[in-house]
Amino acid sequence: MEADDEEKEDDDDADEADILNEAIARTEEERALFRQMDIDRRRAEEGAWVAAGNTGKLYVLYSLRSISSEHETGS
Numbered sequence: 001m002e003a004d005d006e007e008k009e010d011d012d013d014a015d016e017a018d019i020l021n022e023a024i025a026r027t028e029e030e031r032a033l034f035r036q037m038d039i040d041r042r043r044a045e046e047g048a049w050v051a052a053g054n055t056g057k058l059y060v061l062y063s064l065r066s067i068s069s070e071h072e073t074g075s
Contacts, residue, residue, distance in 0.1 A: 014038075 017038045025031035049058040 018035075021031055021034040021038070025034055046058050
């Protein structure tokens with residue numbers, strides 16, 4: 001059950017990134033570049049998590065939803 005939740009969370013993060021990429025990409029090349037940047041960012045976050053001595057699932061403490069709502073409220 002927990003693995004299903006983690007997979008859904010990963011899918012949600014990817015979906016949010018894809019939505020943002022679609023909104024800002026002007027060409028298919030930019031869309032591919034942004035997708036690769038997202039992959040590289042996730043790998044860097046995971047590497048930093050492990051390098052800091054953490055174990056288990058990396059939980060990103062932010063999401064595009066929280067960033068978006070902070071932007072809308074001016075926080």
